[in-house]
Amino acid sequence: MNIKKLIPILEWLPNYNTSLFKGDLVAGITVGIILIPQGIAYALIAGLPPIYGLYCALVPQVMYAIFGSSRQVAIGPVAMDSLIVATGVSTLALAGSDSYISIAILLALMVGAIQFIMGIFSLGFIVNFLSKPVITGFTSAVALIIGFNQFRNLFGVDFVQSDQLQYVVEDIWLQLSSYNFHTTIIGLISVVVIIIFRRINKKIPNALIVVILGIIIMKYFGHSFNDVSIVKDIPSGLPLFSIPEFDFDLLRELFPIAFTLVMVGYLEIISIGKSLEAKQDEYRIRPNQELIALGLSNMMGSFFKAFPTTSSFSRSAINQESGAKTGMASLISVVMVVFTLLFLTPMFYHLPKTVLAAIIIVAVFGLVNIKEAAFLWKANHLDFWLMLATFLGTLLLGIEFGIIVGVGLSLIVLIFRTSRPYVAELGKVPNSDFYRNRSRFEEVIIEDDILIFRFDAQIYYANSSYFRDKLDEMAIKKGDALKLIVLDAESINRVDSTGVEMLKERIKFYKKKGVTFLLAGVKGPVRDDLFRSGILSIIDLNHFFMRANGAVQFYKTGCREQQEKYAKYIHQAYH
Template identity: 85%
Template sequence: MNIKKIIPILEWLPNYNTIFLKGDMLAGITVGIILIPQGIAYALIAGLPPIYGLYCALVPQIMYAIFGSSRQVAIGPVAMDSLIVATGVSTLALTGSDSYISIAILLALIVGTIQFIMGVFSLGFIVNFLSKPVITGFTSAVALIIGINQFGNLLGVNFVQSDQIQYVIEDIWQQFLEYNFHTTSIGIISVFIIIFFRKINKKIPNALIVVVVGIIIMKYFGKSFEDVAIVKDIPSGLPIFAIPEFDIDLIRELLPIAFTLVMVGYLETISIGKSLEAKQDEYRIRPNQELIALGLANMVGSLFKAYPTTSSFSRSAINQESGARTGMAAIVSVLMVVFTLLFLTPLFYHLPKTVLAAIIIVAVFGLVNVKEARFLWKANTLDFWLMLATFLATLFFGIEYGIMVGVGLSLIVLIFRTSRPYVAELGKVPNSNFYRNKSRFEEVIIENDILIFRFDAQLFYANSAYFRDRLDEMASNKGNQLKLIVLDAESINRVDSTGLEVLKERVKYYKNRGVTFYFAGVKGPVRDDLFKCGVLAIIDINHFFMRANDAVKFYKTGDRSKQEKYAKYIHQAY
């Protein structure tokens, strides 16, 4: 067993080069500067005291730096997971209460345990059932939900909080004119400042700038803005080790939201990690190792008061752009958060909540992927409607139901596509030995007594009836002139028992009608299955050919020399 594969930090730390230190230090400081105000803001989304957003930036980052296969992914609190936490936990306890906090921490332990088990048993492939259109629709909807839910803090109005957007919009419509002028002014100015600096250079710590400006305004001009809500006391000190309280009934209630966090968190991390991987050639992302790293980050993090964490799109990109080469950048970020928790939390007392809302709104609205929707509309309309259905289901029915609809529709589309694969009748390209699809090549030669049938998928229980029906339909179109059917099986990579029975039954059927049945381009494993199921009791081994052209030539000329050599080879291989 390679210990470096299990603990990836052993791959880069023993060979750490001081050349990397400058980039890692700069990236760690930059991400830390961004992470501190974001952590406070995202904790508010989760319905937790601001300090818990900073707790999420400690142990989880260290665990990922040790066990994560990516050296540039930035782990910590994120807006999407924070809203999912709020959605799930708010139904079980009063937001901000002690029981609410303990449930959120227990949720991190459950999420981490599921992720760790999936990683150990190499179950990362399960998440592949969430297609990219589903991910796009889900993340875009959640981004809108998060942003609109922050309008209350931005405008200084106590709007209803919900993951069903229609209720939030209805309440905003009814109470919009009650907005607080001072709160709204500070919030909107903060939004414009953030957007302005982001357009100049994304490396500029725009979140920190508006936080500092907001604190200065409230500290020195607070008497003029007494109606603006501020964060107030954030306790100093590091989190104390404590095991979350276990309750079997509570764990059972948290499982649906936990699985949602597992899926979303893992997808975010893999997609970010893969995009960063493509920009370098020093390491490779290992999906199951990422699950293990995320699992340990959440499990161990929960022992130090962290709620569920995952990777951040924005911070990971900034980490890479700022020069991070190894996990040392994450350790530098942790040291910055530790310093803040020990000495700087009193400075955040006067931080306006509307500034935090502005940071969140600008960050999450950037996740609404209109460009991808336009691409899907042009490239694949079925994927576009899949994305739109997931988007609308998440917006109007909630996050948990949105992910369920997305997974369900992905499976339905998968089944539909595999049950009705592409089939084609092939014709001969003039003056060549090649056969091509007659629907795409008008010049190909089609012979009335020969049908060359190509099936572009595995042949199994879900599409075997479709295979039979389309074969019979094409054969029927030939009429009584049909004397030979050649199955071009080059695209068939697997056949199950149902598919084998359909093949045998069709061979018998056409044999009884006086139509010869040949196989061309059959892959070795498929051919083995055909022989094991007894197909050689129906047809001769000489009816297997390397290419469709060989089958037609053999049928027309009866030249057995070349075919007997191939049949002998097949027999020996079998």
């Protein structure tokens, strides 16, 4: 067993040097500066006291630095997970109450345990059921939901909070006229400042700049803005070790939201990790190891009062752009958060909540991927409608149902595409031994008594009827002149029992009509399945050919010289 695969920090730590530390130091400080105000903001999204956002930046980061296969992914509180936490936990307890906090921490333990178990049993493939269009639709919708939910802090109006956008928008429309002037001005100015600095240089800590400006304004000119809501007291000190309170009835109620967080968190870390992986050649992302690392981060974080965490799109990108080479950058960010918790939390007393709302809104609205939607419309209409359905499902039905819609539609599209694959009649290319699709090559020769049928997918229960119908449709067009059918099986990589029975039935059917049925290009595993299923009881071994041309020549000339070589090969393999 390779211990370095289980504990990836051992891959880079023994060879760590000062040149690596320089990049990690700059990146760690930069991300730490951004993480502190974001952590406070995301805790508010989750319905928790601000201090819990900083707790999420401690143990989870340390665990991921040790066990994560990516050296540049930044772990911690994120807007999407925070909103999902708020959506799920708010139905069980009052936001900000002790019971609400304990449920959110228990949720982190559940999420971590599920992720860890999935990683141990190599279940990372589950994420493949969420296609890129589904991910795009889901993340874009969640970004809008998060952004609109922050309008309550941006405008200083107690708008309703919901993960169903129509209710939020309706309430904003009805109550927007009662906005708080001072709160709105500070918030909108913060938005403009952040956007300007982002366009100048993304490395500029724009979040920290507006936080400092907001604190200065409220501290020294607060008498003029006494109607602006501020963060107020944030406790100092580090979280103590404690085991989350267990309640099996509560665990059952939390499972749907926990599984949602598992999928979303894993999707985020894989998509971010893969994008960073493509920019270097030093390491490769291992999906199951990422599940293990994320699981340990959430489980161990829950023992130190952290709510569910995952990777951050923005902080991971900044981490890489700032020169991070290893997980040491994350450990440096942890040191900064520890220093803040011990000594600097009183400084955030006068921080306006509208500034935090501005930070969140700018960050999440950047995740609305309009370019990808435009690309899908041009490239693949079915993928576009899949993305749009997921987007609308998430916006209007909520985050949980959005994932269900996305996964369900992905499976439906997968089944649809494999149940109705591409089929073609092949014709002979003049002066050659090659056969090509008659729909794409006008010059191919089509003979009235021969049908070369190509099926571009596995043959299984969902498409066996489609295979039969298309084969019969092409055969009927040939009419009574048809004497030979050749199944070009080069594109068939699997056949199940339903497919084999259908194939045997068609061979018998055409045999009764005096039509010879030959097979060409059958792959070894498919041939194994056919032989085990007794197909040789209805056709001869000599009816299998390497290529369609060989099958046609066999039919035309009756010459068996070429076929004997293939038959000899088959006999050696199976006798």
